[in-house]
Amino acid sequence: MENNAFYVALSLLLNFDASLYQIVALSLQVSLLAVLIAAVLGFPLGAAVALWRFPGRGAVIVVLNALMGLPPVVAGLMVYLLLSRAGPLGEWGLLFTPGAMVIAQVVLVLPILAALSRQKVEEMLGEYREQFVSLGMSRARMMPTLLWDARFALLTVLLAGFGRASAEVGAVMMVGGNIDGVTRVMTTAIVLETGKGNLPLALGLGIVLLTLVMLINAAAYLLGELTRRRTG
Amino acid sequence: MKKTLNLVLAGVTTLGLAFSAHAEDYITLASTTSTENSGLFDSILPKFKDATGIDVRVVAVGTGQAFEIARRGDADSLLVHDTAGEKRFVENGYATERADVMYNDFVLIGPADDPANISEAESAAEAFAAIAEAEAPFASRGDDSGTNRAELRLWENAGVKPDGDWYRELGSGMGQTLNTAAAMDAYVMSDRATWVAFENPQNLKLLFAGDESMFNQYGSLLLSEEKHPHLKHDLAKQWHHWLISEDGQQAIADFKVDGQQLFFPNAK
Amino acid sequence: MTSLNAPRLASSALLSPPSLSFQGVTYSHEEKVLLGPCSFTLDGIGPTLVMGPNGAGKSLLLRLAHGLLSPSQGRVTWSGDRKPRQAMVFQQPVLLRRSAVANLIHALAVNNVPRRERGKLAFDALDRFGLSACARTPARVLSGGQQQRLALARAWVLSPQVLFLDEPTSALDPAAIKAVEAAVREFHQRGTRIVMTTHDIHQARRLAGDVLFLSGGKVREHTSADAFFNAPVSREAQAFVAGELVE
Numbered sequence: 001m002e003n004n005a006f007y008v009a010l011s012l013l014l015n016f017d018a019s020l021y022q023i024v025a026l027s028l029q030v031s032l033l034a035v036l037i038a039a040v041l042g043f044p045l046g047a048a049v050a051l052w053r054f055p056g057r058g059a060v061i062v063v064l065n066a067l068m069g070l071p072p073v074v075a076g077l078m079v080y081l082l083l084s085r086a087g088p089l090g091e092w093g094l095l096f097t098p099g100a101m102v103i104a105q106v107v108l109v110l111p112i113l114a115a116l117s118r119q120k121v122e123e124m125l126g127e128y129r130e131q132f133v134s135l136g137m138s139r140a141r142m143m144p145t146l147l148w149d150a151r152f153a154l155l156t157v158l159l160a161g162f163g164r165a166s167a168e169v170g171a172v173m174m175v176g177g178n179i180d181g182v183t184r185v186m187t188t189a190i191v192l193e194t195g196k197g198n199l200p201l202a203l204g205l206g207i208v209l210l211t212l213v214m215l216i217n218a219a220a221y222l223l224g225e226l227t228r229r230r231t232g
Numbered sequence: 233m234k235k236t237l238n239l240v241l242a243g244v245t246t247l248g249l250a251f252s253a254h255a256e257d258y259i260t261l262a263s264t265t266s267t268e269n270s271g272l273f274d275s276i277l278p279k280f281k282d283a284t285g286i287d288v289r290v291v292a293v294g295t296g297q298a299f300e301i302a303r304r305g306d307a308d309s310l311l312v313h314d315t316a317g318e319k320r321f322v323e324n325g326y327a328t329e330r331a332d333v334m335y336n337d338f339v340l341i342g343p344a345d346d347p348a349n350i351s352e353a354e355s356a357a358e359a360f361a362a363i364a365e366a367e368a369p370f371a372s373r374g375d376d377s378g379t380n381r382a383e384l385r386l387w388e389n390a391g392v393k394p395d396g397d398w399y400r401e402l403g404s405g406m407g408q409t410l411n412t413a414a415a416m417d418a419y420v421m422s423d424r425a426t427w428v429a430f431e432n433p434q435n436l437k438l439l440f441a442g443d444e445s446m447f448n449q450y451g452s453l454l455l456s457e458e459k460h461p462h463l464k465h466d467l468a469k470q471w472h473h474w475l476i477s478e479d480g481q482q483a484i485a486d487f488k489v490d491g492q493q494l495f496f497p498n499a500k
Numbered sequence: 501m502t503s504l505n506a507p508r509l510a511s512s513a514l515l516s517p518p519s520l521s522f523q524g525v526t527y528s529h530e531e532k533v534l535l536g537p538c539s540f541t542l543d544g545i546g547p548t549l550v551m552g553p554n555g556a557g558k559s560l561l562l563r564l565a566h567g568l569l570s571p572s573q574g575r576v577t578w579s580g581d582r583k584p585r586q587a588m589v590f591q592q593p594v595l596l597r598r599s600a601v602a603n604l605i606h607a608l609a610v611n612n613v614p615r616r617e618r619g620k621l622a623f624d625a626l627d628r629f630g631l632s633a634c635a636r637t638p639a640r641v642l643s644g645g646q647q648q649r650l651a652l653a654r655a656w657v658l659s660p661q662v663l664f665l666d667e668p669t670s671a672l673d674p675a676a677i678k679a680v681e682a683a684v685r686e687f688h689q690r691g692t693r694i695v696m697t698t699h700d701i702h703q704a705r706r707l708a709g710d711v712l713f714l715s716g717g718k719v720r721e722h723t724s725a726d727a728f729f730n731a732p733v734s735r736e737a738q739a740f741v742a743g744e745l746v747e
Contacts (some may be wrong), residue, residue: 085305085460093462095306096260096291131594133568134587135658137610145606149597177260177291180274195407196269197414197432 008204009211019181020205024212027185030098030172031165034105035113038161041106042113043154047147049114050122051139061118067111072104073170079104080175096177101185104171109161116160120153121146155224159217166213186212258287259467262307264378265405266336267450268292270425270494275487276480283479284470294377294405302326302453305460309468310453311475313378313423318451327453331476334484334495335449338382339427340440341410342368342419350419356443360390367398369418373409374401382448383421389445410436423448425494450495452476475499517693518584518661519543520565525574527560535560537574538719540712547684547694549704549725552714553740558697559666561714562588565695566664584661584693591667593651595639600631600650603639607654625653629683645676652683663687665696669703681707701741705729713737 012020049060081087083095083103094100124146125132132142147154169187176183178192186209193202267273268290277288288309291301295312302310303326311333312318321327340350340359348366353359363370364387372394373380387394400418402409406426413420414434422430427438452472457465474480481497488494519541526536535557542548550558563569564576566588578584596603604622613621626632629649634642639650648668655663665684669677684707688694698704704711708725713734720734732738 085462087304090305096289128594128596130563130568130588130590134566135607135610141610145596145610152597177289177293179260179289179291182289192269194411195265195405197407197410197430199411199432 005200005203005207008200009207012204012208020208022181023184023186023189024208026098026183027166027187027209028212030101030185031105031162034102034165035109035158035162037102038106038109038113039158042110042161043117043147044143045110046114046117046119047121047143049118050125050146051142061115064111064115064118068115070108070111071170072108072168073174075107076104076171076174079107079171083175095175096179096183098176098183100175101172101183104175105165105168108168108171109165112161112164113157116157117147117150117154120150120157124150152224152228155220159220162216163213166209257285257467258289259308259464259471260289260291260306261309261311261471262291262293262298262301263311264295264298264313265292265407266313266379266423266426267311269405269407270423270429271489272425272484272487272495276483279483280471280474280480283474286467286470288471294373294375295379295381296376302455305463308455308464309471310455311450312453313448313450314381315449315451317378317381318453321453325456326459327455328457329454329472330451331472332498332500333450333452333475334481334497334499335447336424336495337441338379338386338421338446338448339424339438340419340421341413341427341436342439343417344435344437346437346439348419351439353440356386356440356445357390359440359443360386361392363419364390364392364394367396369398369400369416370394371409371413371416371418371420372399372401373406374403375405377406378448379406379421379423382446386421386445425489428489428492428494449498517543517545517691519579520662520695521575521577521579522561522564523575523577525564525571525576527557527564527569528572533572533717535564535717536571539574540719540722542693542695542710542712543579544710545688545693546709547688547696547707548710548712549708550695550697550712550714551699551701551704551740552720554699556714557717558699558714559591561712562664562666562695562697585658586662586664587655587658587660588664588666589648589651589655589668591670593647595642595647595650597640598638599636600639600642601626601635603650604654604657608657611658613657621657625657626650628656628686629653630679643676645672645679648672648676648680649683652680652687656683656687660692662693662695665694667697667699670699677703701743713740715740 049057049064079100080095082089083092083100084090085095094103125142128146137145167187169191172183172185173188173191176185176188178184178188186205190202190205190209193205269292273290281287291307293301295314295317298310298312299317299321301307310327318330322330342348342350348362348368350359350362353362372383402412404412406422407430409420410422410426410430411432414432414436417435424441452475454469454472455463455465476499481499484495484497485493521541522538524537524539527534550561552558560569564571566586596606598606601622604625605618608618608621623632623635626635629652631646631649631653634646639647642650669680672680681703684694684696696707705725710722710724711728712719713721713728713736715736721728721732721737728737729741732741
């Protein structure tokens with residue numbers, strides 16, 4: 001019975017295991033903050049690429065789309081070399097802290113948010129363009145209008161970004177170091193328990209992670225549906 | 233809209249606070265997966281903290297990567313198990329002092345029916361040669377870790393060049409390598425600590441151990457203040473000296489899994 | 501008319517209506533000339549009804565006049581020092597994914613109307629176009645007729661000197677058509693210069709002050725409504741008025 005992963009997951013949750021809750025809280029903090037920062041940067045970036053025509057625009061789109069598939073461990077390595085004492089931002093002393101994990105996840109999530117929001121905004125712009133020009137709107141003025149009107153599509157994009165951030169292990173392992181009580185998150189804890197051969201616990205943690213991600217998706221879905229019904 | 237913004241700001245502030253809540257005295261220790269996975273640190277770090285008030289944050293990686301982290305100045309202290317590599321590290325000026333801390337030993341694990349019959353071997357060299365001769369599947373870490381380096385030395389001692397389909401280089405940590413070996417019924421060399429704490433042995437069994445050439449010496453290094461003046465050398469020194477002090481050595485000896493001592497202090 | 505709107509109305513009504521000139525304007529796409537060359541001046545008080553069979557270039561002409569498209573050759577100019585305030589109502593209204601009133605407030609915001617005035621202007625316009633009851637309804641769940649009235653209300657709050665309408669009733673039922681035509685008259689009475697395309701000759705008879713008749717991408721005739729409907733000069737216009745199928 002105690003070798004059953006579902007049983008382990010359930011007892012982890014029901015016993016209010018303090019270290020588990022700390023790990024879950026850190027996972028959420030890191031990934032949510034990373035997605036928030038990536039959204040603040042990525043949505044305007046995506047909208048800007050949709051709105052403006054400039055030389056090299058095609059290349060930018062290709063690069064953004066390709067970076068959506070950036071392997072987490074490569075993002076982790078880049079951020080590691082950047083934040084390492086021997087690297088350009090070594091002075092910040094961020095390596096092996098949650099801050100470094102946030103940065104690495106921003107690197108992973110930003111291309112997803114930018115590339116997908118570029119697509120959504122461009123679709124919407126096709127529909128709105130004549131009306132916008134008729135209203136005398138500049139491109140800069142179109143940006144907030146488009147981002148707000150695309151809010152339901154962007155919520156889905158946000159969830160895709162959160163999914164990637166909370167599921168990846170390579171980047172946070174490399175720049176966080178999986179330090180007990182400091183930078184250990186769900187995914188790195190799963191790797192550690194797998195390494196110890198404690199497969200039921202590893203899978204139990206996986207089930208907890210999955211449950212969490214599902215809850216967040218469900219909450220976002222409900223929120224989206226409610227506001228959609230209210231504001232169209 | 234304003235309300236949303238306030239909420240977001242409040243959230244960011246909370247997160248920021250959460251991240252800075254660990255601002256007390258701490259050092260970052262680059263060490264190996266074997267020490268972390270066996271549970272040694274969970275046992276001795278609280279004792280060190282009681283004695284000094286210093287937190288030790290362990291980044292557990294392969295020995296090769298641990299050296300690299302220390303070389304770049306990203307860790308305050310280093311505890312690894314590759315004596316030759318450690319001495320080179322001192323010679324190259326990255327560390328000023330190396331001290332023996334403890335040893336455990338490497339053990340040969342394999343399928344219970346032992347197709348290469350290594351449990352009968354007289355020496356490590358004989359056991360490794362038997363595996364090669366039988367061309368029985370062998371799972372190697374293949375990750376330039378201390379264990380991996382020791383394993384390669386043992387093949388060399390046996391006069392065998394591990395090569396061929398039977399020799400699988402996994403490029404994984406110790407635990408992952410044990411998982412894989414269990415799944416494919418392969419021989420594998422592990423440090424005793426990780427093996428004893430390992431919970432997924434399936435059909436694997438300890439088949440050979442005890443040869444002196446399979447002792448696994450751990451060393452602590454004091455990193456160079458000259459190369460990396462920004463490190464917390466004072467705190468790192470306290471850690472280094474505690475490890476080789478009577479208290480530290482006792483703490484290591486007291487760590488047991490299932491009543492079995494896994495690390496043997498041997499500071500001079 | 502509300503008191504807040506009154507100063508705007510006065511300023512646009514007192515000025516002589518702006519006049520629009522096309523000088524040798526052509527519009528081509530991929531080497532193919534779709535419109536022109538055409539030269540004409542729209543002065544007088546209108547409403548100007550741009551008529552002609554499908555594909556004659558009516559919508560293109562409207563978009564060139566409004567500035568949504570740039571001519572391949574020739575010039576589009578306005579009388580006076582600067583372009584007049586303009587708005588356009590499309591065949592398929594393009595509404596934001598927000599409530600009806602938020603659509604109007606957005607239009608006011610992008611035209612730099614002070615924040616505290618926006619709400620009142622928006623609700624007054626909804627009231628005028630019979631949309632008060634659905635102010636908070638998402639614009640995109642309104643009926644086709646309501647959507648077009650909302651588009652007209654959006655144009656209304658901007659107090660345009662010129663209003664372009666591109667086949668605004670072609671997708672609507674008779675009751676909705678009637679409401680749109682009433683709105684057009686109201687704009688006209690307020691002093692807004694109307695330029696509207698339609699393929700419905702009866703609608704043109706009801707609304708037109710003058711008629712610009714297009715076929716095959718060329719302006720065939722530009723006369724008063726009376727002259728056009730009673731004594732069209734060009735062969736194409738004669739056929740069109742007579743109800744024949746014209747290409």
